[in-house]
Amino acid sequence: MNALVTGAGGFIGGHVVRSLLDQGRAVKAVDIKPLSRWYQLHPDAWNVVADCRLVEDCREIVGAGVDEVYNFASDMGGMAFIETHKTECMLSVLINTHLLMAASEAEVGRYLFASSACVYPSYRQDRYDVEPLKEEHAYPADPEDGYGWEKLFSERMCRHFHEERGLETRIARYHNIYGPRGSWKGGREKAPAAICRKVATAELTGVPEIEIWGSGEQRRSYTYIEDCVHGTELIMRGDHSAPVNLGSSEMVSVNELVSIVEEIAGITLKRNYVPGPLGVHGRNSDNDLIQRTYGWQPPTRLRDGLATTYAWIHDQVARELSP
Helix, strand or coil, rough: CEEEECCCCCCCHHHHHHHHHHHEEEEEEEEEHHHHCCCCCCCCEEEEEECCCCCCHHHHHHHCCCCCEECCCCCCCCCHHHHCCCHHHHCCCCHHHHHHHHHHHCCCCEEEEEEEEHHHHHHHHCCCCCCCCCHHHHHCCCCCCCHHHHHHHHHHHHHHHHHHHHEEEEEEEECCCEEECCCCCCCCCCCHHHHHHHHHHHHHHHCHHHHECCCCEEEEEEEEEEHHHHHHHHHHHCCCCEEEEECCCCEEEEEHHHHHHHHHHHHCCCCEECCCCCCEECCCCCHHHHHHCCCCCCCCCHHHHHHHHHHHHHHHHHHHHHC
16 A cells, blocks of 8 residues: 655654555655755655645645555644744645545545644643543634644544545544654754753753743643554554544643653753743543554653653754764
8 A cells, every 4th residue: 555644754754654664565755844854764765845735736746546645744833833823833724625635536545634632622721630631522612722723623624525525534633742853942842852952951061950931830641652653553544533532641740741851861950930832731631532442552651752752852962062
């Protein structure tokens, strides 16, 4: 089976391309960024630079011979990005819309859309000690402004292409995926990568301080990339067309996250709490549906995944600081 992976130059997409190639699949990897800026560039894939916001580009890359589409393409990042770039986040709706049109026209077998826990309403995430989010909790709708609304709308678009045009769509709602070979600086990185970068910088420069946005009491669950890839493939292969949570239920505060990375690095830092984008107070994944349907739950402990992530980001920071 021939697979098309959009957003292949990004974090999750790059790891999925690698996994599909390891299975002996033929993969067309697509991203808008120049090849030199892809986080992973796999020589065994057919690597293509294209703009999936354009319907003509989507029709060209889907084309004949594509059996499956994995859509990870999106203009997004961590809270520092999505709270200040709502227009760019909303314009990602063009990507999913045009890819769905092209996939339906080409009679593609299956189509996976990468959604997000940001679709869940803020009124369910306004306390630190929150109830885990079930798939049905997305409605009545009040998602993250900009990014969350785009994801929720695109989920509905997938549903209607499935119901009215027979396209087998699958939807994974990702909860804070982290790991090596992704954004770690520049504003698009998420909390685990940002904290790893800050701790590594403190370790390498000998300045034992770290800045933390807000009180550090905001709570999240984080899912390691290898677990994410495995869960994604189960959802793509499965028979459940409605959205499925893909996340960890191991919830920690940002302060606890910093403590884990400090322990990994073997240092203790002075914490400076500063204003910054915080997002919701608490967010956690209810994994009952994915466990019942696919027998999946993430095996990687947060500390173990962070150790691997920290080692990779430490190398990137060291390389950047070297004369």
